[in-house]
Amino acid sequence: MSVAECGQAGNVNTGDFDPAAVICRRARAAGAWVHVDGAFGLWALAHPEFALRAEGVPNADSWATDGHKWLNVPYDNGIVLVREANDLRSAMALNAACLTTTDAQADREPSHYAPESSRRARGVDIWAALLSLGRDGVADMVAGSCHQAQAFARGLASHGFKILNQVVLNQVLVSFGSAEETRSVVDKIQRGGILWCSATVWQGRTAMRISVSNWATTADDVQAGIDEIVRAAFKE
Numbered sequence: 581m582s583v584a585e586c587g588q589a590g591n592v593n594t595g596d597f598d599p600a601a602v603i604c605r606r607a608r609a610a611g612a613w614v615h616v617d618g619a620f621g622l623w624a625l626a627h628p629e630f631a632l633r634a635e636g637v638p639n640a641d642s643w644a645t646d647g648h649k650w651l652n653v654p655y656d657n658g659i660v661l662v663r664e665a666n667d668l669r670s671a672m673a674l675n676a677a678c679l680t681t682t683d684a685q686a687d688r689e690p691s692h693y694a695p696e697s698s699r700r701a702r703g704v705d706i707w708a709a710l711l712s713l714g715r716d717g718v719a720d721m722v723a724g725s726c727h728q729a730q731a732f733a734r735g736l737a738s739h740g741f742k743i744l745n746q747v748v749l750n751q752v753l754v755s756f757g758s759a760e761e762t763r764s765v766v767d768k769i770q771r772g773g774i775l776w777c778s779a780t781v782w783q784g785r786t787a788m789r790i791s792v793s794n795w796a797t798t799a800d801d802v803q804a805g806i807d808e809i810v811r812a813a814f815k816e
């Protein structure tokens with residue numbers, strides 16, 4: 581198999597999902613590998629409402645996600661999941677005369693499944709977060725961020741700003757007019773220190789990209805963010 585198709589579960593701008601069910605069906609017919617980049621969006625599968633957009637994602641061959649995004653554990657907790665363990669092993673296995681060799685089927689050798697041979701126990705952070713939150717806790721965190729993103733969009737729209745995307749997850753794209761006007765608002769926000777948003781270009785339009793993913797964000801924080809954005813947009 582030499583062809584790979586990569587879809588996103590949680591688009592970096594809109595938060596939306598590529599149609600994985602269709603992609604997987606077509607890729608299977610063509611003998612291609614399907615990888616899903618779910619850096620933050622894969623966690624949405626924990627919540628029944630937001631998992632609806634992920635139809636077909638489980639049919640992929642491999643998935644990547646980050647614990648250091650929506651799960652809120654420290655950098656650098658990237659995770660790759662591969663349907664067939666042997667596929668990962670054949671890509672990553674590390675052999676040298678000085679290394680212990682094990683029967684991979686019987687004994688799991690960690691360095692046969694990751695790019696590094698020496699690393700700290702990153703998985704402990706993820707294990708502890710999942711143990712303390714449980715599935716319901718992850719689902720609540722996902723839903724909380726998504727509802728706060730909707731509140732951001734509603735609040736900004738009520739001040740007359742244009743929301744460019746359908747807010748289907750935790751991402752909001754806002755335009756403040758021309759590319760220069762939008763970049764100027766983003767610049768003021770970044771220097772203001774109340775909240776941090778980046779500028780992006782989506783479908784040819786420059787936008788402020790609001791990404792709500794911190795577990796500690798409250799409704800008051802969202803309102804303070806909206807007030808700050810309104811100040812930055814209307815004040816010279």
Ligand SMILES: Cc1ncc(COP(=O)(O)O)c(C=O)c1O
Nearest residue numbers: 588590591592617619620646658
């Ligand atoms: C959809 C998506 N893929 C990949 C990445 C890269 O993530 P990292 O280098 O933190 O693993 C990001 C980071 O924002 C992302 O949003």
